[in-house]
Amino acid sequence: MLYAEPFNPPVIRQLLRINISLMVCIEFIQNAMLSFASSYLCGGLGMTRHTFSLSTAVYAATAIIMIAQHHWLVSHLGYRRFIRYALAAFSIGSLMCAYSQTPEAYILGRFIQAIGGSAFFTAARVHVNFFPATPSGRGLAIRYMAYSLVAGSAAAPLLAATLLEHFSWRALFLIQLPQVLLVWWLSGKTVSNVRKQRRVGRLHPGSMLSLVAGVLLLQYVVESMPYDLSDLRQLLLLLPFAISGLVFFVYLEHQRHRSLLPFRHLFSSRYLIGLFYYAVCYLILSSVNYLIPIFLQQGLAIPVLNCGAILTITGLTALLFAWIQLNTAARYPYQKHYLLFAFACLSIFGFLCSQFTPQMPLWGIALPLLFLSGFTAIGQGTAAAHTFRETDNRIFSQAYQTKNMLRELMNSTGITVTNVFLQNREALHYTRLTENISTTQISESPFSLSQIVSLINQQVMVMSCLDMFQVVGFTGLFFLFFSLWQRRIV
Numbered sequence: 001m002l003y004a005e006p007f008n009p010p011v012i013r014q015l016l017r018i019n020i021s022l023m024v025c026i027e028f029i030q031n032a033m034l035s036f037a038s039s040y041l042c043g044g045l046g047m048t049r050h051t052f053s054l055s056t057a058v059y060a061a062t063a064i065i066m067i068a069q070h071h072w073l074v075s076h077l078g079y080r081r082f083i084r085y086a087l088a089a090f091s092i093g094s095l096m097c098a099y100s101q102t103p104e105a106y107i108l109g110r111f112i113q114a115i116g117g118s119a120f121f122t123a124a125r126v127h128v129n130f131f132p133a134t135p136s137g138r139g140l141a142i143r144y145m146a147y148s149l150v151a152g153s154a155a156a157p158l159l160a161a162t163l164l165e166h167f168s169w170r171a172l173f174l175i176q177l178p179q180v181l182l183v184w185w186l187s188g189k190t191v192s193n194v195r196k197q198r199r200v201g202r203l204h205p206g207s208m209l210s211l212v213a214g215v216l217l218l219q220y221v222v223e224s225m226p227y228d229l230s231d232l233r234q235l236l237l238l239l240p241f242a243i244s245g246l247v248f249f250v251y252l253e254h255q256r257h258r259s260l261l262p263f264r265h266l267f268s269s270r271y272l273i274g275l276f277y278y279a280v281c282y283l284i285l286s287s288v289n290y291l292i293p294i295f296l297q298q299g300l301a302i303p304v305l306n307c308g309a310i311l312t313i314t315g316l317t318a319l320l321f322a323w324i325q326l327n328t329a330a331r332y333p334y335q336k337h338y339l340l341f342a343f344a345c346l347s348i349f350g351f352l353c354s355q356f357t358p359q360m361p362l363w364g365i366a367l368p369l370l371f372l373s374g375f376t377a378i379g380q381g382t383a384a385a386h387t388f389r390e391t392d393n394r395i396f397s398q399a400y401q402t403k404n405m406l407r408e409l410m411n412s413t414g415i416t417v418t419n420v421f422l423q424n425r426e427a428l429h430y431t432r433l434t435e436n437i438s439t440t441q442i443s444e445s446p447f448s449l450s451q452i453v454s455l456i457n458q459q460v461m462v463m464s465c466l467d468m469f470q471v472v473g474f475t476g477l478f479f480l481f482f483s484l485w486q487r488r489i490v
Helices: 011-026 026-036 038-045 051-066 070-077 078-099 102-117 120-127 133-167 169-173 178-192 204-223 229-255 269-299 304-315 318-328 335-353 362-387 391-433 439-444 448-484
Strands: none
Touching: 011 026, 011 120, 026 038, 026 070, 026 120, 026 133, 026 178, 026 269, 026 304, 026 362, 038 051, 038 169, 038 269, 038 318, 051 070, 051 102, 051 133, 051 204, 051 391, 070 078, 078 102, 078 169, 078 178, 102 448, 120 133, 120 391, 133 169, 133 304, 133 318, 133 362, 178 362, 178 391, 178 448, 204 229, 204 391, 269 304, 269 362, 269 391, 269 448, 304 362, 318 448, 335 362, 335 448, 391 448
16 A cells, blocks of 8 residues: 555655665665675685575575565554564664674574565565556556666676775675665655555464474575585485475465465466476576676686676666567567577577686677576566466465565575585586696696696686586576477467
8 A cells, every 4th residue: 555545646656666666676786796796705704605505595594484474464564664674674684794703693694684685575566566557557667676676686796896896795785775774765755554454364373383394494405415415314304394394384374264375366377387487587597696706706817896897787788678578578478489588598698608718808708698688687577477467466465475485495596506516516627637737747837836726726616617507508498498398378
């Protein structure tokens, strides 16, 4: 419910669009900056890549649990109070991360951040539906939201690079506090604090316990399994319990008439296949967005500012793809064609990047990044549009909650999958390289031992990243043929 109804004066409508734009990209900018600066965070806090992925798992698990309660919390607090509480939690978590001295303190800060940050995406999208279903109403609000997401995600690498170059990694958590204050003020002008009067779903202790146990166990298994092979059997035994907890949560909510999430109204073929594509897109993008900075900074040894600049410049081209998708989807509604284009772009991106060498100039990566921008805008946009096309407006909030719970899980899983793959390939390539270097070659080399070790580590990183890019290329090819085969999206 808006602060002013019916949308009067017009300035309230415009302020709400601005508020939606700012709110929706708070979490996206933060997470994109952290993915770009992961090596700096690890170095500054003495973390391993394993610990960094643990922090993303903690964030994801907390966010999933909070998103599940979004509609219930709003019904009891009102949207304005709920958003402001979320902004306060996000700010406290940001300050804790910025001034943390140990990995444990940083992870605790990310936990507090997730309590607030998990609210913004759903809240922003729900407020889009408060506009009338006209091109100048809801259509314009969707454009504001879509363009701000794309622009914010694209600007994050350059913003992070500038902060890293001139300040430190701690500034990554402080830079958004003015944005938080602006959203706080705008929410007071554009968001109602009236509590919902109609009946809403109730929290069920058994249901929430199943969700919490299932999410925490699943995140623990996904995050820990590849790093601790000695306990592989124990982790595999935990996996059925994690899945059982989530299945039991869905079952309980499906059976209840006043459920927290109305799964009985959501389980349509269109919604489920849309969620599947949405999950695939987020899993791939989370993995790739984490991989590229590692490849450029640690593999190719490109200065951080140059990395941020090329990623932002090419990322902004996603605005053009988003504009094309938004302007042609209504007149040309064959969504399968958009998916085919998106996965073709992903496949080309992966195979082009897999051919890189350390001698390639920085601008050489611009072309594959343009294809990645096409996949980002067209793939995600098509999946989102298909998922909610037939969703009843009365359960839209809960439907969007389910989608965002899946998004958080895929973001965490993507980073973990990348770390696992790089770790395994690094071990393989390092063994092969060291086996081919003799003691005589080392003694006759003009380089010192530390320089030789550094060169080997850099070469190992490059080869491991190239292997990962090849996997991305084949993944795009697989889903290209899968989209051709399946008939639920036309």
